[in-house]
Amino acid sequence: MAAPLLSLTWTDHITGRKGFLVVDRLVRGVSSGGLRMREGCTLDEVTGLARGMTMKEALHYDPECRYVPLGGAKGGIDCDPRDPGAYDLLVRYLRAMRPYVEDLWTTGEDLGLSQDVVDRAAAEAGLVSSVQAVYPLLDDEAAARRRLSDAFAVEVDGIGLAELVGGCGVAESVLTALDRAAVPYWRTRVAVQGFGTMGGATARFLTRAGLTVVAVADIKGTIANPAGLDVESLLAARDAHGTVDRAALRPGDRELPGDAWLSAEAEVLVPAAVSYAVDTANQGQITARWIVEAANMPVLPEAENLLAARGVTVLPDVVVNSATNAWWWWTLFGDVGPDAEEALAHVRRAMRTLTEGMLARAERDGTTPRAAAHAIAAERLPVIADRYGWYR
Incomplete structure (x- = not known):
């Protein structure tokens, strides 16, 4: 490398x-x-x-867009x-x-x-x-800066658009995987580690799509309810660091140790906090079918190999959590305007296309989704370099 x-x-x-x-x-x-x-x-x-x-930028390369990957x-x-x-x-x-x-x-x-x-x-x-x-x-710096500033001022149900686009992208990756596997949303349970910008938005979009969030972990521990958590109440009870005020818990909600999210009875795990959260020592606790990397590098390579051997699919960070970065540039370069409906629709289309392409490539090549994503990026990087060059 x-x-x-x-x-x-x-x-x-x-x-x-x-x-x-x-x-x-x-x-x-x-x-x-x-x-x-x-x-x-x-x-x-x-x-x-x-x-x-580098890979996230390459994966979002679309010659039809104004946004040129960096x-x-x-x-x-x-x-x-x-x-x-x-x-x-x-x-x-x-x-x-x-x-x-x-x-x-x-x-x-x-x-x-x-x-x-x-x-x-x-x-x-x-x-x-x-x-x-x-x-x-930029073609028009003043207009571009104004557009991005206006976009950061947009709120949806009390949460800034900039805080939502990443979680929207993560959720769309989950929904794409479920659709390919013909798994109904209403039968899908989710556990989320980290309830800050990315984890909180992911939980909101998945809940609104019909999935059930059964566990949320923050720095104080794991909050769990097998019947489903009230995600909106928990979001409203967060502090600036994504820590939930336990006074907001309902009678059926339980407080468990911090690592309990790993073994939650759920089909989807979303590590959305720190890197290196899943290692060879704790991966054996996981019974979920999918791990969706909303955080950067949360699953160590050795752990991913062990998970793959027993049928657990990891949807990699280079695809799953790439929407925030892409949205910045789509907005700045003018592919989308400072409008929540337009921006979230664009995120959903782009992330579904990207995730679908990755999973189809993995199936065709007989590899993991991560290997497929890396292969797609490796094919695009020389094209970008030939067209635009490394240096000014």
């Missing part, structure tokens, strides 16, 4: 904490990938995430986002990375950071925007 184009480690001069930036590839001189903050974040983790972003990148900071000094650390990191953000790395929210926090810190660090590197590629 080729080395990334750029890999660097930053050491904060005040706290000694580390930050990382990996640019896996450039297209027209620009790359795309979020910035995460978590205790224990490593350079290897960020490198894997940057490579995944290269893949990722940033990471080794710090608990709840740490009192986390925000100041973020500002210092962005000041250090300012030349890269200005010229070649577009970034945004990821694990541990919300978009409003990234935007506020970027402004304090002297940046015009966290995505300003892409501005020279």
Whole structure:
């Protein structure tokens, strides 16, 4: 596997904490990938995430769209986002990375950071925007920036559109897999690990499609109800980090240990929180038919091999959670407007096409969905490079 184009480690001069930036590839001189903050974040983790972003961008390549895929990148900071000094650390990191953000790395929210926090810190660090590197590629920068700003102001039932598009994409991947397997939605139970932006939106869209969410895990533990949880009540009871106020639980809801979501009696598991959540030690607890990677890299490769051997299908992150990134660029480049109905319809069409293509390729080649997704990306990357080039 080729080395990334750029890999660097930053050491904060005040706290000694580390930050990382990996640019896996450039297209027209620009790359795309979020910035995460978590205790224990490593350079290897960020490198894997940057490579995944390269594939996500390639998988969404459509020559009929205005949006042209960018290269893949990722940033990471080794710090608990709840740490009192986390925000100041973020500002210092962005000041250090300012030349890269200005010229070649577009970034945004990821694990541990919300978009409003990234935007506020970027402004304090002297940046015009966290995505300003892409501005020279736009036909009408002012109109594009206004369109994206308007889109971020759109709310659906009290939740911002930007917080919903990723979960909508995850849900559509689930529904596509169920349709291919001829499994009725009403007979499908779901367990979700992580109830922040991605996990919460996924639970909402799946519930509204007719599935039953029977378990939700947050930092305090797992909330379970075999008859189904009241997802909307739990969403309303979340704090900024996706932790549910237990006062909102109903009489039939049970509080279980944090890892109980793994063994929930459900057909679909949605890890939507941290990387490396499913390993060789705990994969044996899983009885679900599908694991749907709403988080980045939640299933370790060795665990995935063991799961596949006993008939558990993993729908990979490079496809499943790619809608948020794609929506940003569809909106900025003008493929969709700042309208919830239009945006969510576009997400559903794109994610169904992508997931269907991946699963059909896996069936044809006799491989896993992940191997199929990687094969599709590998075919598209040279086409993108030949048409647009790595550098400006």
